[in-house]
Amino acid sequence: xxxxxxxxxxxxxxxxxxxxxxxxxxxxxxxLLVRLRSDIGDGWGECAAFAEPGYSAEFVASARIVLRDHLxxxxxAPTDIAASxxxxxxxxxxxxxxxxSALEMAMLDAELRAAGTSFGDFLGVTRxxxxxxxxxxxxxxxxxxxxxxxxxVDEGYRRAKLKIAPGRDLDYIASVRDQFPALALQVDAxxxxxxxxxxxxxxLDEFGLLLVEQPFGEDDLVGHARLAERLVTPVCLDEPIVxxxxxxxxxxxxACDVVNLKPGRVGGYLEARRIHDWCVQQSIPLxxxxxxxxxxxxxxxxxxxxxAGFTLPGDLSASARFYGTDIVTExxxxxxxxxxxxxxxxxxxxxxxDVIARFRVD
Numbered sequence: 484x485x486x487x488x489x490x491x492x493x494x495x496x497x498x499x500x501x502x503x504x505x506x507x508x509x510x511x512x513x514x515l516l517v518r519l520r521s522d523i524g525d526g527w528g529e530c531a532a533f534a535e536p537g538y539s540a541e542f543v544a545s546a547r548i549v550l551r552d553h554l555x556x557x558x559x560a561p562t563d564i565a566a567s568x569x570x571x572x573x574x575x576x577x578x579x580x581x582x583x584s585a586l587e588m589a590m591l592d593a594e595l596r597a598a599g600t601s602f603g604d605f606l607g608v609t610r611x612x613x614x615x616x617x618x619x620x621x622x623x624x625x626x627x628x629x630x631x632x633x634x635x636v637d638e639g640y641r642r643a644k645l646k647i648a649p650g651r652d653l654d655y656i657a658s659v660r661d662q663f664p665a666l667a668l669q670v671d672a673x674x675x676x677x678x679x680x681x682x683x684x685x686x687l688d689e690f691g692l693l694l695v696e697q698p699f700g701e702d703d704l705v706g707h708a709r710l711a712e713r714l715v716t717p718v719c720l721d722e723p724i725v726x727x728x729x730x731x732x733x734x735x736x737x738a739c740d741v742v743n744l745k746p747g748r749v750g751g752y753l754e755a756r757r758i759h760d761w762c763v764q765q766s767i768p769l770x771x772x773x774x775x776x777x778x779x780x781x782x783x784x785x786x787x788x789x790x791a792g793f794t795l796p797g798d799l800s801a802s803a804r805f806y807g808t809d810i811v812t813e814x815x816x817x818x819x820x821x822x823x824x825x826x827x828x829x830x831x832x833x834x835x836x837d838v839i840a841r842f843r844v845d
Contacts, residue, residue: 484521484593485563489555489586491547492516494842499807502620502775509533512775512805513543513844515582516834517550519589526593527834529780530585531747538673538774539581539722539748546582554582558590566590570750580725580750587751588783588830596829601786603824603831606756608789612821616642616796617804618671618773621651625658632659632666639820642667642693642796648675653686660690667796671696674722678706687716693795694719694741707738717741721772725749727758734767741795745772746787747780755787763792773798778811782825782832785815789824810838 495513502509515530530550536542553576558564564572569587576583595605617640622628632643643663645656647670656670669692676684676698687695694717699706701722711718717740724730724742726749733739742762746755762769771788774780781802788797799822802814809815811832815822825831 484523484565484590484597486559486590487520487522489520489558489589490518491550491555492518492839492843493543493547493845494810494839495844496777496806496808496810496842498775498805499803502805509775512777514777515543515546515550515585516779516810516839517585517589519586519593521593523597524593526589526591526596526829527779528585528588528590528592529777530581531745531774531776531780532581533774541579541581546579546585549576549579550582550586554579554586558586564590566594567753570753581747584747584749584751587753588746591752592829599828601826601828601831602752602783603786603789603826606786606790608786608824609791610789610824612823613785613788613793613799614642614796615640615799615801615817615820615822616644616667616770617800618644618798619646621646621648622655625655628655629658629662632663636663636666638801639817640800641820642669644668644696644798645670647672649680649683653683656687656690656692667693669693669696669719671721672698674698674700678703678709681710681713684710685713688714692716696743697721704733704736704738707733708736711737711740717768719743721745722748724758726754727761730758730761734765739767741768741770743772744769744787744793745774746784747774748772752783752787756790759787759790759792768795769793770795771797771799773800775805777806778802778809778813778815778832779830779834781815782811783830785822786824786831808838808842810834810842
């Protein structure tokens with residue numbers, strides 16, 4: 484394709500309820516959208532970065548700068564370019580994988596639409612639906628957490644992920660497990676513990692969890708390997724998995740029994756597919772993580788999660804889990820505990836220009 488222009492659009496969507504994490508509380512989600520115009524048609528991408536550099540070093544303001552000053556000029560230079568070449572062309576810029584992912588995503592969307600192909604068909608998926616899973620932030624008490632879980636179970640969710648941190652873990656998990664003995668349950672620490680907590684974390688084995696996600700900091704692969712030796716509960720990594728090479732390293736060290744694959748964190752859906760294929764070869768279970776995406780990124784993640792290697796339910800919830808108003812014309816919905824894989828061309832959703840104009844902040 485020949486790229487004619489790339490526009491970066493910021494929108495700020497209010498969340499239906501505050502999202503509490505170890506890094507702070509979110510009341511709204513600022514999202515960078517990328518609109519690409521080319522000789523074969525338009526495409527849209529979404530940057531997964533948050534407004535604050537809490538989850539990773541990337542954040543919205545930094546993504547805007549690197550997109551404008553470093554990445555977009557590189558993609559506008561060639562007279563002919565394909566999405567499969569984008570990563571190589573952008574590689575002189577170190578890091579900034581979420582910004583790169585948004586651009587690659589827009590290029591893929593344009594190519595797939597021009598070819599009349601869906602993202603699911605491009606990936607070769609055969610599943611028409613994927614299991615829905617919900618991530619639940621910190622609650623004020625175990626009873627409050629149980630009430631939240633109960634509400635999502637009533638909506639049809641079959642898997643729940645609980646955020647945990649020192650002082651907000653065992654009693655909360657125990658309450659949920661007592662009330663929902665058959666619920667698929669996992670926990671996410673976002674690096675809130677350290678190696679001194681090994682004995683404490685060993686108590687997680689009492690609850691029959693699917694996995695414990697990112698108990699230690701992203702740099703402590705050795706600590707995760709020691710914990711994995713200690714626990715029956717599988718240890719899953721999130722933040723350290725930024726490429727196929729970091730995935731191979733984590734697995735080789737014994738630090739990772741399960742991979743949480745987030746396309747934005749690894750630089751795009753093509754790198755995510757490479758990681759998926761390698762994990763399948765190594766019999767490493769996968770699940771698709773979430774970053775409070777709009778319906779655009781959520782639709783793409785649903786198609787990715789339909790690939791064969793994603794054997795565990797992901798953070799794939801309805802648009803209404805976070806947003807009263809989504810930017811897509813047909814929000815993502817959960818029915819009977821699952822989400823339909825989009826079958827339309829491109830990523831299978833159409834963006835609502837009126838909603839984008841309403842919530843645009845620049």
